[in-house]
Amino acid sequence: MASNRISVMVTSGNREQLQMAAMVASVGAVMGNDVTVFLSMNALKFFIKGSSEKASAEGEMGILLAEKNAPDFMELFGQAVEYGDAKIHPCSMAVDILEVKQDDLEDFVSEPLGLTSFLSDAAEGQVWHF
């Protein structure tokens, strides 16, 4: 089975965008692709351990996702790593701005990654942005 590279940049803090990003990352990874997720801007704060902040819905779909027992996006990102060996990195700029360290982030999140490395890896394969 040929594996392809899938690079997913996540910057939105909206539930719908985070959900779609988590779906692409998890399904992409369990299909055998080499998945790298890059978390920056308003997306990163949800990955801080113990964060009680909930992603707000952008529209009706986001409300329904919560009401209808769709899989939680954080759980899907964890499964992308556990079941599909995805790599999830915080943006090194975003961790500096938020003043967080890797240890402050969920256990499935790897070390901070710079944009140069992300873009260099992303050059060969599919790139998705949410």
Added chain:
Amino acid sequence: MSERKLVDAKNTFCPGPLMELIGQMKMAEIGDELEILSTDQGSANDIPEWINKVGHEMVDTFENEGVWHIVVKKTK
């Protein structure tokens, strides 16, 4: 003797049933059969796609009263 394990993933949405199946597949032995139950039609289409892509064996698939049953044999 290999066994068939039931994975009840009713009342959740894509890709929940697929992820539940994969979690159970990880713990299963080669040769075991798993039967996943899903009320989500998208998953009923996607799970066989994943089985083919990854190379496990599709044993059976059928729908009964709004519940899709997909039976897969772990081959590796």
